[in-house]
Amino acid sequence: MKAVVIGAGFGGLASALRLRAKGYSVTLIDRCDSPGGRAQVFEKDGFIHDAGPTVLTAPFLFEELFELFGEKMSDHITLIPLKPWYRFVFSDGEHFDYGGSAEDTINEISRISPEDVAGYKSLLAHSERIFDIGFTKLAERPFDSFFLMFKQVPVLFRLGSYRTVWQFVSSHLKNDKLKRAFSIQPLLVGGNPFDTTSIYSLIHFLENSFGVFFAKGGTGAVVRALLALMERQGINIMMQKTVSSLHIENGQVLGVNIENGDYIKADIFVSNADAPYLYSSMMPTLKLPFMTKTKLAQAHYSMGLFVLYFGTKRTYDDVAHHTIIMGDSYEELLKDIFHRKVLNDDFSLYLHRPTATDKSFAPPDCDSFYVLCPVPNLKAKIDWRQEGEKLQNKIISALSKSVLPGLEENIVSNFYMTPEDFKDDYRSMFGAGFSIAPLFRQSAWFRFHNKAEGVKNLYLVGAGTHPGAGLPGVLSSAKVVDAMVERCR
Numbered sequence: 001m002k003a004v005v006i007g008a009g010f011g012g013l014a015s016a017l018r019l020r021a022k023g024y025s026v027t028l029i030d031r032c033d034s035p036g037g038r039a040q041v042f043e044k045d046g047f048i049h050d051a052g053p054t055v056l057t058a059p060f061l062f063e064e065l066f067e068l069f070g071e072k073m074s075d076h077i078t079l080i081p082l083k084p085w086y087r088f089v090f091s092d093g094e095h096f097d098y099g100g101s102a103e104d105t106i107n108e109i110s111r112i113s114p115e116d117v118a119g120y121k122s123l124l125a126h127s128e129r130i131f132d133i134g135f136t137k138l139a140e141r142p143f144d145s146f147f148l149m150f151k152q153v154p155v156l157f158r159l160g161s162y163r164t165v166w167q168f169v170s171s172h173l174k175n176d177k178l179k180r181a182f183s184i185q186p187l188l189v190g191g192n193p194f195d196t197t198s199i200y201s202l203i204h205f206l207e208n209s210f211g212v213f214f215a216k217g218g219t220g221a222v223v224r225a226l227l228a229l230m231e232r233q234g235i236n237i238m239m240q241k242t243v244s245s246l247h248i249e250n251g252q253v254l255g256v257n258i259e260n261g262d263y264i265k266a267d268i269f270v271s272n273a274d275a276p277y278l279y280s281s282m283m284p285t286l287k288l289p290f291m292t293k294t295k296l297a298q299a300h301y302s303m304g305l306f307v308l309y310f311g312t313k314r315t316y317d318d319v320a321h322h323t324i325i326m327g328d329s330y331e332e333l334l335k336d337i338f339h340r341k342v343l344n345d346d347f348s349l350y351l352h353r354p355t356a357t358d359k360s361f362a363p364p365d366c367d368s369f370y371v372l373c374p375v376p377n378l379k380a381k382i383d384w385r386q387e388g389e390k391l392q393n394k395i396i397s398a399l400s401k402s403v404l405p406g407l408e409e410n411i412v413s414n415f416y417m418t419p420e421d422f423k424d425d426y427r428s429m430f431g432a433g434f435s436i437a438p439l440f441r442q443s444a445w446f447r448f449h450n451k452a453e454g455v456k457n458l459y460l461v462g463a464g465t466h467p468g469a470g471l472p473g474v475l476s477s478a479k480v481v482d483a484m485v486e487r488c489r
Contacts, residue, residue, distance in 0.1 A: 004029065004256055004264055006243050007272030009037025010053075010471060011461035013226045014065055014478035015270045016235050021068040022485065026235045027264060029256070031242040031427075035227050037272070038426055041220035045413040046363040047311035049370050050218040053471055054352045055085075055188070055322065058210050061475040065226065069233060076225040078216040080357055085212040087320035088181045089403055091328045096181055097320070102208055113175035123172035123182065124204055130161070131202040131209075135472075140479045142466075142487075144449045161199045161440070165191075166331075168198035180330050187374060189469040190302025190434025192338045194331055197440040206472065214321060214357050243273070248286050252456045268457045270481060275448035275464030276301075276429040276436065289453040300442065302434035302469070303337050304377040304419030308392055309370045312410045316367055319403055321356040325349040338437075341380035343387060347373050349395065351403065369404075371395055377419055378431040384418040392416050435464030443468070450480045459484060 001024050005016045008030035016028045032040060038052035056062075059079055066073040085099025097108050102124065109120050133155055163171075169183040185203040186196035215222045230237060242259040246269070255265040271278050279288060279296055288296070327333060327346040336344040350372040354361040361368040373395060376382060392414070400407035419431025428435065436442050447466045452458035461477040463469035 001025065001268070002027070002266040003268050003270065004266040005270045005272065006030075006256065007037060007462070008032070008035035008237075008239070009272050009462060009474065010039065011463075011465075011474035011477050012037065012270070012272030013223070013230070014061075014475050015272065015459075015461050015481055016230060017065050017068060017226070017233070018478055018482040019268075019270070019485070020230070020233050020235055022482075024268070027238060027266070028230070028235055029238045029241050029243055029258070029264070031240065032425070033240060034223075035237065035239070036220065036223040038422075039219045039223055041218065041223075042309060042415075044309075044415065045311065047309075047366070047368045047413050048218065048220075048354075048361045049309045049368060050220055050352075050354065051307075051309075051370075051417075053219055054214070054354070054370075056213045056215055056219070056222070056471065057206055058472040058475075059213060060210070061472060061479075062222065064479075066229060069229065071229070073225075076228070077222055079213040080216055082212050082214055082321050082357065084320060084322075085207060086322045086324050088177070089323060089325045090177055090180075091326060093402075094177065096177065098181060099207065099212060109178065113173075113178055116173050116175050116178055119172040119174065120178075120182075123169065123201075124208060126168075126172070127201050127204040130199060131205040134161075134199045134202045135206065135467075140476055140483065142450055142480050142484050144445075144451050144484075161197050163198045165193040165196050165198050165201055168201050169193075177326075180326055181324075184324065186438060187303075189438055189473065190432065190436075190463070191438040192303075192334050194334060195338065196438050197443065199440075199443065200438055214354070216358055218354055218358065218361065243282065245282050245284055246286075246458070248283060248455060251454060253458050268459070268485065270459045270461060271452075272462045274426070274428050274432075274435050275460055275462065277427045278460070279448075280429070281427075283455075286454055292448075292453045295442075295446075295448060299429075300437050300439060301377050301379065301430050301432040302437045303374045304380075304431050305422065305433035306373040306375045306388070306391055306416065306418055307370055308373070308395055308414065308416045310414035311362055311412045312367045312369065312404070312407065313412055314367070314406075314410050315355070315365060316353070316404055319351070319353050319356065319367075321353055323351040323353070323403060325351060325399075325402060337374050337376055341376040343375065343382060343391070347395070347398075349373055349398070351399070371399065374433075375419065377433075378423060384420050388416060388418050434469040435462070438468050450477060451484050 003024040040051040042049040063073045083100035084097035088096040183193040327348045422428045423431040459481045
């Protein structure tokens with residue numbers, strides 16, 4: 001039996017390995033130069049940058065992939081626990097170090113707002129109850145049946161999942177700075193905390209239970225280890241090959257057409273392409289079912305991302321591995337990004353300094369950075385040829401005045417990506433950073449199903465499918481497909 005996996009993001013890598021473990025002859029195809037999808041690695045002038053995800057949680061999902069073949073992940077990947085997990089820096093200069101342990105977090109809360117310690121403990125306890133349902137019981141369940149979704153409604157209602165993440169956090173905490181810090185998690189998977197269902201508050205318990213890690217050598221080292229595992233298992237890997245379309249007859253995929261004219265047949269197919277792009281552009285002969293057309297027509301997409309990569313001629317030893325710099329505004333800024341779709345003069349930033357943990361990311365006595373700025377996706381009428389340079393300069397100026405003094409004199413080897421690059425490089429609809437947004441009406445059964453609608457032998461993984469974006473989400477989507485393939489054999 002032959003299987004083709006389209007796309008070498010983490011969902012595709014995990015699917016290829018799981019199919020190989022079932023005995024399939026697997027071919028993995030991707031249009032990028034190297035595997036990893038958005039987890040590419042950029043190198044410039046001796047500086048190394050993980051292009052995409054930098055936070056590794058739920059390491060057991062990676063361990064499982066090696067265990068499928070009797071190997072140990074620890075023999076191939078070294079995980080370094082981070083402390084703190086994130087440092088929040090507010091516009092008035094105050095900071096809040098989150099994570100390391102629950103005790104560390106409580107000590108920090110006591111320093112900023114002692115009256116919120118009890119509220120944080122209740123928040124974490126409620127997050128555990130959400131985790132037990134939303135992750136443990138449902139993340140790996142195929143949601144191709146509305147009846148299964150309907151059965152979960154009473155449980156989700158009792159957990160208050162009709163509330164937004166902001167409402168959930170505000171019901172436990174009083175201090176505005178802490179409310180901002182504990183509500184940003186949806187932004188890590190493309191959601192607005194004021195719109196996203198509080199089911200995503202399970203992230204708090206996930207982080208506290210399993211930790212937050214950095215892989216020595218970065219996320220790129222994780223990709224390389226998985227690539228080596230695939231090579232040891234005889235998986236055929238085809239890079240710099242773009243699948244232009246799927247050949248479908250009588251409701252079944254017979255093969256994939258490659259842009260260079262090649263054609264590859266298989267028995268089953270797994271797509272790690274962006275789900276909206278797959279349905280709208282790669283299946284031209286398929287008459288889409290009503291629900292799929294409705295999902296496409298009514299889809300609400302995640303924000304876009306402006307990512308600035310740079311090195312510095314000096315080190316900033318007091319800057320944490322992960323720093324989140326909060327702007328003056330919060331709700332209004334998020335409205336501008338997600339709803340009004342305009343660039344705000346204010347912004348909040350995620351700053352990644354891998355050299356805080358791994359000096360190999362930069363030349364001696366230098367630092368490597370990237371800074372991620374949430375921006376509107378390409379449904380906004382923003383000319384990034386004009387605005388990209390302007391936003392880069394604003395970010396450099398803001399960092400120079402805050403956590404990176406003297407940056408304007410010390411920055412080197414800088415370049416950036418805009419939502420246009422996400423559209424062109426990764427075929428992401430509207431340049432969205434995380435496919436469709438994690439709204440309740442786009443979750444579980446309402447999200448794009450892991451088994452394609454209207455096609456017998458096509459399965460979907462990745463950020464736009466159940467259970468959602470983020471490394472735990474896309475790796476879990478491969479587990480969902482694994483179960484569905486087994487069910488259909």
